[in-house]
Amino acid sequence: MDALLSRLFSSEEEELYILDCMAYSMVFMAACTFVTLLFENVPYGRYATSKYGFPVNVKFAWFVQEMPAFLVPLCLVVWTSSAKTSLLPNQLLIAMYFCHYVQRSLIYPFLIRGGKSTPFISFALAFVFCIYNGYMQIRYLSHYAEYPADWVTHPCFITGSVLWLVGWLVNVHSDHILRNLRKPRETGYKIPKGGMFEYVSGANFLGEITEWAGFALAGHSVHSSAFAIFTTVVLASRAVAHHKWYLAKFEDYPKTRKALIPFLF
Incomplete structure (x- = not known):
């Protein structure tokens, strides 16, 4: 892996510059996606x-498209000279990332019950994004990110870590609620209830947005921030679309329930 990277980049300075460019490009992609999603829903489900x-x-789509987000970082950590992986802040941030994608790529796809097929273009774009983001996040954290010796006790790291954990738990719990809406052999859509679904239509999206916002705060880098921004743009649009759909579909849908932010939006 080191040999491959040394062929791609003439120096560590060049690779770090490319990683920074990738982060800024992701912010630009988020802006373009925001505009696009004003006119078109994310085409899956x-x-x-x-x-x-x-x-x-x-199931196949979720497993394959998410797998690079796990395998690419795993290769970077195991088969490269990961200069920063002995440092506690870097270890904890890498662990946060892996905790999400172990669940998302190795567990979540096999728990899906029913579900509509994913269009190939959506599947392919998700696959490419997971390679792109997996490399950007973990290569930066494992090889370049430098934090003060006391960073794990800094309010930004502590607050970010708590947000990440709360978001991860909300996301996993909300997915559990959605999977169990229908009894065996039942079809059709139902109103989700319980957990954060009592307050928002996009509880699972709120969880993931909170998770990566916390990761960005704890990571304190343009790379983690770019991912949080992109995630927020895509999932906020999804939450709003779901909320409108639920209101149109169910006459008895809770009128006090918001789309994404409890009591506000």
Whole structure:
């Protein structure tokens, strides 16, 4: 792996410059995505259409598209000279990242019950994004990120870590609620209840947004911040679309429930 990276980059300074450019490019992609999503829903799940390519089985799609977000970082940590992985702040941030993607790539796909197929274009874009982001996050944390010796006791790290944990728990719990909405052999959509779904329609999205916002605060880098911004743009749009859909679909949908932020939005 080191040999491959040394062929791609002439020096560590060049690679770090590329990592920074990748982060700023992700922020630009987030801006473009924000504009696009004003006119079009993210094309998967209930919003999937044939114009985005042939359908891919939902379990297969989630497993394959998320796997690079786990495997690329794993290779970077195991098979490269990971200069910073002996440092506690870097270890904890890397552990946060892996905790999410072990669950998302190795557990979540196999728990899916039913679910609509994913259009190929959505599947392919997600696959590429996971390679891109997995490399950017973990290469920076394992090889370049430098933090003060007392960073793990800094308010930013502590607050960010708590937010990450709360967000991860909300995300996992909300996915559990969604999986268990239907009894065996039941079909159709139901109103999700329990947990943060009592307050917002996009409880699972709120959890993941909170998770990566906490990661960005704890990581204190343009790379983690870019990922948090991109995640917020995509999932906030998804939450708003779901909220509108629920209101139109169910006459008895709770009128006090918000789209994404409890009591506010």
